[in-house]
Each structure stands twice: as structure tokens, then as C-alpha cells.
Amino acid sequence: MSIYNKNDGLKYVMEQRWEDKQNDQFPNSNEEYIEKFRQIEDYLNQKYHPDVNLGAAISGDGLLTDHGVAHIKMVMEKANSILGAKVDELKGYEIFLLLVAIHFHDLGNITGRQDHEKKILDVMNDMKDVLPLDIPEQEIVSSIATAHGGFVDKTSCDKDTLKPIQRETFCNGISVRSLLLASILRFADELSDDFSRSRSKVEIPDENKIYHEYSKSLEPLGFNGNTIVFIYRIPYSMVKVKLKKGDKEIYLYDEIMNRLSKCLRELEYCRKYADGFIGITTMSVTIKISDPNNPIKVCDSDSFRVSLSGYPDERTFKLENYIVDNDCLDNRKRLKYSDGEALKKAIEERS
Structure with a gap:
């Protein structure tokens, strides 16, 4: 018996994929993924989301705009609107991981807004056995959710937090486009x-x-x-x-x-x-x-x-900002020679 209807957006699509029982949509296991998602959602909606704003206030961040249950629902709705008909190209398991990541993306605010996006694994660890996600799922959900803001690391001013995420990986035997899911979550959050x-x-x-x-x-x-x-x-x-x-x-x-x-x-x-x-x-x-x-x-x-x-502004466009090493997005490198003069100097030094 179906739980969701079309008004539930991505949750409805996820459930339809589950009911279709196609082999490539979810991991081949005995887990009931729709019930698993409901368990996560109900627990977070009752025990965590309602206290996010309060936790941020206690930590000295004042009164944030809503970061609770309604905000999570809004991010899911915006993700669905962004995807449109392209949602048909997502696997059911990818939708599951995206929805769970949306639930977790702002939970770090409960201990303060500073670096809240980097606290997701800590929140998961606090839940321990209550959270019905295995280690691979926790890892991929955290990576998708963490990229919605902040900086690449504490010593960097680099905001390209999507860059380190693997374009595609496997989780419980299913190919998952982590980078795609992270980009959808990030823009959905921006619009929420x-x-x-x-x-x-x-x-x-x-x-x-x-x-x-x-x-x-x-x-x-x-x-x-x-x-x-x-x-x-x-x-x-x-x-x-x-x-x-x-x-x-x-x-x-x-x-x-x-x-x-x-x-x-x-x-x-x-x-x-x-x-x-x-x-x-x-x-x-x-x-x-x-x-x-x-x-x-x-x-x-x-x-x-x-x-x-x-047309891109030639005054601000820099080729080196787009360099990747062997198409691997997390290994950006500099040009070996900044200009012709640098190349000439290097060659002359070898002579």
C-alpha cells in the first residue's frame, strides 16, 4: 500500500521506484527502504529539527530564520522543482540518499552556525544505533550534505565545496552520482x-x-x-x-x-x-x-x-581556474608556465 501521493514530490517518486522492484533502483538487500526513510524522517522531525533554531540561539547565533521541519520540506520541494522531468533519470536509491542528505544538511546548526555544514558526521554519531543507515550510506549522505556551503577546509578561502566530491561512486552495489546530488541539494537550499x-x-x-x-x-x-x-x-x-x-x-x-x-x-x-x-x-x-x-x-x-x-568577460576570465588533472575534479593544478616569458626563462636555464 502506497504511503505517498504525487503532492509529496520526490518521496512519491522514490516510493514508485521501490514498488516497481527494478534491479538497478535499490540495493539488493532485505531492507525496506521506504520504511527506512520514514523512520529517519519521523525521528528527525520529532527529535532534532524542532530544536535546531533553539540550539543555534543557545550557541550565541541569535534567532535564525526557520531551519526546522518546514525548511526541510521546502528544500525537498525546491529540489523536485529544479529536477522537473529529469527526475525520471535518477535511481530510486539516489533519491533516497538525496532526501536523507536534505534532512541532515542543516542539523549542525544545533550546536552553532559556525562550520555547521561540517558537523554532520558528528550528529550522525550522536544518533548511533537509532539511525538506520549503514556506514557507506552515512559517508555518502554526509558528503552530499556537507557541500551545501562553507569552505573546502578551515585554512582555505576556497568555496568550491562541490569539487572534492566524487562524480560517481558505488554505495551498497548501486552506482550513485554523488556530485550531481550535492549540486541539486545546494541549489535547492539556496532557493528555499x-x-x-x-x-x-x-x-x-x-x-x-x-x-x-x-x-x-x-x-x-x-x-x-x-x-x-x-x-x-x-x-x-x-x-x-x-x-x-x-x-x-x-x-x-x-x-x-x-x-x-x-x-x-x-x-x-x-x-x-x-x-x-x-x-x-x-x-x-x-x-x-x-x-x-x-x-x-x-x-x-x-x-x-x-x-x-x-560572452564571458575577458578581463576576469582565467584559464587556470578551469584546470583539472586527468579530468579528476579534486586535483586542480596550476599552469606549468604562467606565460611565454616564463617558458623562455625555463628553457634557457636548462641550456
């Missing part, structure tokens, strides 16, 4: 924001207000073919004030521009590793300013579209 993430009934600390105001200004995203639709509504009162962000102050409008720029960068970045599974190329943006006397009315607005198109 709107006014539903800020419904706090308590006073929001100054250091968190800009993030809450951003969320409150954004309507749920729309997907139209290769275009994501963003609609913002800035309260009139927010036009005239700056809010704290780190050691600076910023207008909400400028934060919106910053976040849109970041989203476009994330789109371009994740597409590089997604093997054609991310077909989105364009962002359609509308920004409305509410009337001071009637917030339902609009006193000003702007609309524009941004797209991954056009």
Missing part, C-alpha cells in the same frame, strides 16, 4: 526562502533582523520552464532604514540585490557539476514598494530579468 521562514512572535535581535526582513519580503518562488520567478514586497518603512549586517549596516533593497547576485552565482556554479540536470538559466525579478498609507497598494516597483547568457 520566503516569508514563511520568518514568523517569529518574539523580538528579533538586531544582528538577525536583516535576514528576517529579507525572508518576509519574498513571496514563494515560481518556476516557469527555465525561469525562476522572484517577487519581493518591501514595506515602505524598510526603504528608509538600514539594518545591521555583521559590522556594517545595509538597506533591505541592497540585501535583496546581494542575495539575487549570490543566487545567480550559485546557479552558474551548481550547473557546472549537475550534468545537465539543472535546466534553469534565468531569474525573473519584481520588486514592489508598499504604499505608506496602505500596504496592499504599491507606490513604486521595478522588474528585470537576469540570465546566464552573453
Whole structure:
């Protein structure tokens, strides 16, 4: 008997693959993977997700926008929207691992926001026997989830966290495209924001207000073919004030521009590793300013579209940024000779 329906998105697709019983969809074992997923989801939804924001607050991070059950559901929905018809090309086991990784990607916040993406294995270890994932599954889920943010390592400023992930690996006998799954999760997480993430009934600390105001200004995203639709509504009162962000102050409008720029960068970045599974190329943006006397009315607005198109800027394009060693993405190297003069000098020194 089916548990999920079409409104459940990826969970429904996963269940359909399980019920089809095709040999290459799930590991050949006695495990019931749909029940296994339900057990993980129910446990995390009851014991962990509701306490993530509280744990971050206790650790000194103030009041984050929602990182609980609703956020996890939103990331799953966005992943489904990103994939579209391409979901038919994913194995059931890949969907299982992606969904579990989505559940784990933000759990590190429960002990503080700093390096939260690197704490996933620690969270898994805390669960011990309660978590029905074997060691290979824990390892691959952690690698997929960890790449959603942060830096490659603590001593680096390199944000290319997708680079170290194996493009394809085997887990319990099934070929899994780890890099693809990580890129989908990362971009889905980037898109998982709107006014539903800020419904706090308590006073929001100054250091968190800009993030809450951003969320409150954004309507749920729309997907139209290769275009994501963003609609913002800035309260009139927010036009005239700056809010704290780190050691600076910023207008909400400028934060919106910053976040849109970041989203476009994330789109371009994740597409590089997604093997054609991310077909989105364009962002359609509308920004409305509410009337001071009637917030339902609009006193000003702007609309524009941004797209991954056009010729790359020759001033910033550097060939060495794209070098890989023997097509292995985690072994980037420098050019042996920076220019013709360097080559000439090296040859002359040998003579």
C-alpha cells in the first residue's frame, strides 16, 4: 500500500521506484527502504529539527530564520522543482540518499552556525544505533550534505565545496552520482526562502533582523520552464532604514540585490557539476514598494530579468581556474608556465 501521493514530490517518486522492484533502483538487500526513510524522517522531525533554531540561539547565533521541519520540506520541494522531468533519470536509491542528505544538511546548526555544514558526521554519531543507515550510506549522505556551503577546509578561502566530491561512486552495489546530488541539494537550499521562514512572535535581535526582513519580503518562488520567478514586497518603512549586517549596516533593497547576485552565482556554479540536470538559466525579478498609507497598494516597483547568457568577460576570465588533472575534479593544478616569458626563462636555464 502506497504511503505517498504525487503532492509529496520526490518521496512519491522514490516510493514508485521501490514498488516497481527494478534491479538497478535499490540495493539488493532485505531492507525496506521506504520504511527506512520514514523512520529517519519521523525521528528527525520529532527529535532534532524542532530544536535546531533553539540550539543555534543557545550557541550565541541569535534567532535564525526557520531551519526546522518546514525548511526541510521546502528544500525537498525546491529540489523536485529544479529536477522537473529529469527526475525520471535518477535511481530510486539516489533519491533516497538525496532526501536523507536534505534532512541532515542543516542539523549542525544545533550546536552553532559556525562550520555547521561540517558537523554532520558528528550528529550522525550522536544518533548511533537509532539511525538506520549503514556506514557507506552515512559517508555518502554526509558528503552530499556537507557541500551545501562553507569552505573546502578551515585554512582555505576556497568555496568550491562541490569539487572534492566524487562524480560517481558505488554505495551498497548501486552506482550513485554523488556530485550531481550535492549540486541539486545546494541549489535547492539556496532557493528555499520566503516569508514563511520568518514568523517569529518574539523580538528579533538586531544582528538577525536583516535576514528576517529579507525572508518576509519574498513571496514563494515560481518556476516557469527555465525561469525562476522572484517577487519581493518591501514595506515602505524598510526603504528608509538600514539594518545591521555583521559590522556594517545595509538597506533591505541592497540585501535583496546581494542575495539575487549570490543566487545567480550559485546557479552558474551548481550547473557546472549537475550534468545537465539543472535546466534553469534565468531569474525573473519584481520588486514592489508598499504604499505608506496602505500596504496592499504599491507606490513604486521595478522588474528585470537576469540570465546566464552573453560572452564571458575577458578581463576576469582565467584559464587556470578551469584546470583539472586527468579530468579528476579534486586535483586542480596550476599552469606549468604562467606565460611565454616564463617558458623562455625555463628553457634557457636548462641550456
